[in-house]
Amino acid sequence: MAYVAYDAILxxxxxxxxxxxxxxxxxxxxxxxxxxxxxxxxxxxxxxDPRFPITSLDIAGLCGAGGIDPQAGLSIATGITxxxxxxxxxxxxxxxxxxxxxxxANGLAVVDSISVDQQGNEMSAQxxxxxxxxxxxxxxxxxxxxxLAAQAFNATFGLGPVYVTPAGGGATPVDVVGYTVNTGITxxxxxxDGLPAPVRINIRRRKPTIDLRFKDAEQLATFTASYKGLDAxxxxxxxxxxxxxFELDASLVHAKFSFAAGISSTxxxxxxxxxxxxxxxxxxGKVLTWxxxxxxx
Numbered sequence: 001m002a003y004v005a006y007d008a009i010l011x012x013x014x015x016x017x018x019x020x021x022x023x024x025x026x027x028x029x030x031x032x033x034x035x036x037x038x039x040x041x042x043x044x045x046x047x048x049d050p051r052f053p054i055t056s057l058d059i060a061g062l063c064g065a066g067g068i069d070p071q072a073g074l075s076i077a078t079g080i081t082x083x084x085x086x087x088x089x090x091x092x093x094x095x096x097x098x099x100x101x102x103x104x105a106n107g108l109a110v111v112d113s114i115s116v117d118q119q120g121n122e123m124s125a126q127x128x129x130x131x132x133x134x135x136x137x138x139x140x141x142x143x144x145x146x147x148l149a150a151q152a153f154n155a156t157f158g159l160g161p162v163y164v165t166p167a168g169g170g171a172t173p174v175d176v177v178g179y180t181v182n183t184g185i186t187x188x189x190x191x192x193d194g195l196p197a198p199v200r201i202n203i204r205r206r207k208p209t210i211d212l213r214f215k216d217a218e219q220l221a222t223f224t225a226s227y228k229g230l231d232a233x234x235x236x237x238x239x240x241x242x243x244x245x246f247e248l249d250a251s252l253v254h255a256k257f258s259f260a261a262g263i264s265s266t267x268x269x270x271x272x273x274x275x276x277x278x279x280x281x282x283x284x285g286k287v288l289t290w291x292x293x294x295x296x297x
Contacts, residue, residue: 001086004087006084007083008056009082010074011077011079013068018058020054021084023140027047038078052082053126054082059155062114063291070183072113072203079103081189101142104129105139107129110203110251112185117178125158136193137197157255158237163232163233166229167229167230175219176213179211179212181209208285210283210288211267220281237255255291
């Protein structure tokens with residue numbers, strides 16, 4: 001029987017508009033051999049790294065109150081459920097408690113990246129929910145015959161303007177055709193006493209970046225060839241309006257990703273034949289913030 005993605009429950013956060021969800025055990029099977037042997041004589045289950053990779057369009061949920069913090073992630077101690085909805089023969093989906101899910105009691109949800117482009121594609125977020133065990137054993141439970149929570153559509157966002165303030169200069173609009181926000185979070189996990197599953201999950205390092213993609217190569221003159229100090233960065237995502245185009249710029253409903261200070265680094269400038277040249281400018285900051293309640297200047 002076929003199954004499709006469904007809303008994920010991350011503690012108090014019901015993450016909607018899932019494009020892709022899955023489960024990875026990160027299992028490492030160990031093999032035992034005779035002296036000089038070629039074929040395994042015994043097989044053992046080694047360390048596991050259970051996690052749920054998810055891609056979602058629910059930027060309002062991620063960036064809003066109770067969402068996933070760009071610095072600390074979202075610590076979950078009230079249950080993680082990643083369900084799959086069961087398809088119905090000669091129909092859409094089956095009703096009632098007939099679906100599949102994997103659950104875990106505790107974990108840490110971290111956004112890896114958020115990206116958007118000019119081609120009419122919705123802004124999407126890539127995140128990972130890292131599962132934590134309380135006893136060093138596998139913390140994830142699969143279950144069939146599950147009911148699904150009711151769904152509600154949240155919002156969709158597209159590309160908005162970007163403003164970069166070089167050190168000592170005024171805010172400069174960059175005519176972007178896309179950008180990718182990277183949280184740059186590094187995770188460390190601890191397993192005690194030879195047990196397979198992590199019992200502690202720690203954020204050990206952050207190095208947030210925003211990669212801008214634009215066509216007008218002349219804009220590089222503002223940022224110099226290699227590096228340029230930055231006083232501020234603000235990248236906006238326009239909230240789409242049902243039965244129309246976008247919400248008004250003055251409405252406090254748009255997404256914003258920002259640095260207070262940092263440095264820019266030109267990653268590449270490429271031209272091929274008669275195609276438009278494209279530049280990738282990387283903005284590196286010290287503290288990344290985001291919100292879904294902003295007006296666009």
